[in-house]
Amino acid sequence: MSVQSKHFLNTPESLVVDSLEGLCALNPQLALDAANKVVYLAKRDPSKVALICGGGSGHEPAHAGFVGEGILTAAVCGSVFASPNASQVRRGIQLAENDKGVVIIVKNYTGDVLNFGLAKEQYAAQHPDKADRAKFVIVGDDVAVGKTQGKIVGRRGLAGTVLVYKIAGALANRGASLDEVHSITQWVASRIGTIGVGLEHCHVPGTAAGDSHLSPSEIEIGMGIHNEPGNRRLSPVPPLNELIPQLLEHLLSTTDPERSFLPFKGKNSEVPDKVVLLVNNLGGTSELELGAIVKEATKGLHDAGVQVERVLSGTFMTSLNMPGFSLTLLLLPSPADNVPSTPEAATILSLLDDSANTPGWRWSSGSTPGSISQSSVGKTESSAAVPSSETTKIPAADPSAFLEAIKRSCTALINEEPEITRMDNIAGDGDCGLTLKAGATAVLKEVESGRITGHDVVGSVIAIAGVAEEQMGGTSGALYSIFFSGLAQGLQQKSSSGPADATLWASAVTYALQKLYSYTRARPPSRTLVDPLDALVSELGTGFEGAVKAAAAAALNTRDLAAKAGRSAYVEGDRLRTERIPDPGAWGVKTILEALLA
Known part of the structure; x- marks a missing residue:
């Protein structure tokens, strides 16, 4: 297959800011600090916990497309496939901080974890009285990264991160406390799994056109969202009714020592497993194909004895224009779990169903699936790591x-x-x-x-x-x-x-x-x-x-x-x-x- 290397843009260097300005034109409740590439709610309720996210650009609508009432307060954007630096993130914290506190959510990539973590720690060092009001959650949901391979670095963060945003954001919007929002954020992050598949890699604007990565007859399973290779290839490309069961096996397995990440009870359990299914377009898959993927994924889960409570489908977290898709499962709580502090399934579903006034969040039915037959550009403000009047001054012994x-x-x-x-x-x-x-x-x-x-x-x-x-x-x-x-x-x-x-x-x-x-x-x-x-x-x-x-x-x-x-x-x-x-x-x-x- 050929890789599309032509793009609609002014210059590669201006593309991210141009896109963010367009997003703010689309959604007048947003404001933009262009110098730091931070999109934030222009008018926010300081009595509600703020949610901050971000990462490299090229994954639109993630992350800025989910800033709005009901989900995120601010998103910090880096260059294409590159983490924003800590100065940008600190600016995002400044724009979102409030009386209730903030929860920072990042995908598990080294640059994102380090730079967002650094910003949080610098913020805590400069504002010791507010240190306990900034919480940090890392999301790693990629089941293609085996336990041995990811022993140190952990699983990559993929489209399941969007479900974390939505549920945590809805709870924050209801006025929950910082600890409550942080707790549910961690819980959802621990119960999601995602597997991606692609027909080809994507091309980053401004880079030289490369040779085709996959042959016309190949498909790659387990691809990341930054052109990272998957864990295996298939040739010829199988039909969906053969491909989808293989992908679901990665997500549902309870016997694979490398990839059994979620506590599914299995098909023979007296109480069926219940899930939320997210079908995500990685950027270059047509809506026509996406509908067929939804059909086969829903059918495959039914055949596996899994009860689907909600289905969401659309473009949530892309890899630019990659011709591929990912499947995410959120395993809902069961009375049989008997784990303290576990939320009820009805609570999770109601938070998922809460309305969200953001361009990135797609329509959902709010019910179980049917059977199968003005923008504001903010002024640049420095956020350099400098000691404040709140820090304790201690002299050296000498x-x-x-x-x-x-x-x-x-x-x-x-x-x-x-x-x-x-x-x-x-x-x-x-x-x-x-x-x-x-x-x-x-x-x-x-x-x-x-x-x-x-x-x-x-x-x-x-x-x-x-x-x-x-x-x-x-x-x-x-x-x-x-x-x-x-x-x-x-x-x-x-x-x-x-x-x-x-x-x-x-x-x-x-x-x-x-x-x-x-x-x-x-x-x-x-x-x-x-x-x-x-x-x-x-x-x-x-x-x-x-x-x-x-x-x-x-x-x-x-x-x-x-x-x-x-x-x-x-x-x-x-x-x-x-x-x-x-x-x-x-x-x-x-x-x-x-x-x-x-």
Whole structure:
């Protein structure tokens, strides 16, 4: 098959903002912060919990198309298939925050989790009195990613995320508390499964036209929404009445050790399983074909002994113009579940049926299926990570030594850049050394400007977190920013009075690592920067010198570890074993710590 590589646009660079402005013209209740690509409700009820979502563009109507009364309060949009940065997300939180609190919902992709998580932690660090009013939920519903493959990174977030938006948004619109909205959001996220299938991959505007990925006779099962490959291909393309049962088997299985994610009771159960079915157009499937898919999916579920309570069909979360579709099942609660805090099925269905004034939400019948025979462009406002008047000012025990230690670490990173770059050319994508150098150089400038000072360690740490985000970017920048944002929170929460001593730093570093663990599944030994960080925290009781030596040893030991997460997870394992190259990110942490010790 040929890949469509022609598009209707002004320029590839302006396409996202042009599209968002068009959305706001379509829906006058929306406003747009064009500089940060944030679409939000212009007039919102501050007494109701706000819902924020977002991610890369190219999945329309997700995410901005669901902003409106009854679903989302704000959506933060990145470039095509690229996560928005934390500055954009912080702006979204600012535009949506209210008296009741916010729930941030993200699909399980590394960039989204890190950047949205970083924004939440920076917000908490800058506004400690509001930290408990920002909740975070990650949605991973792709059953094509097996349990072994996704042991570290988890399942990808797909179209089932839209059902999470709708049900949580309806409950928030009814005036529920933050804890109630957060609880139901987590519950729905735990009960959805999605499987995608495509005839071909899609083309990203502004990129070179590639060769066809699939032959005319092939179909691919398990495709993601960013052109990620699936888990198997079929040839020739089977008819729907043969294809749909294979897809449903992925969703309904209770015996597959890799893909039995949902607690279905099975066909022979006395109490039938009840589900909501979502048939989602990935962008390039005609309505004519989609109707046939709905028919076969509903029939297939009936044949499997599953009772369908609602059917939704349409374009909810696309992969640009991919010729494909996905099936999502939301497994409704059963009286036999006997799990505390489980909502009733009637409650879930009523929330799903509540009206929603958004262009992305499609019509639904609100009943079981029949048998089978003015826009406002906001002004740009800075949302940089800067200390606020609400943060606690804590001096260093020795302010001049504090600054000298920071400068030593930055200089060491700059000097080590060629070696880290060499490592990353083998074990990653080659940019780790330059990324760390850029961050170190920017921190030195902050020291020279006086923004980083030994008389306010909390403000200095927040400033370093901001530098990591703005100047480093990407996964490394998000990881460092989350860690330093957590460090700032730890310093404030653990502080009593007086200067920051070794005990306070130790407890704050421990707290920061736990915050980092909230947003990455990497655990030692993992061949990532968490290896030396975890070793440092584990040995802090022996003193800083001993802890740094343990961290350095852990960084060196990454040369003999199998890659479970991070940049090296995509590098062929035999080459890593032959070259014995330590993880570049871990080596950067080692460099920083040894310079601090010096």
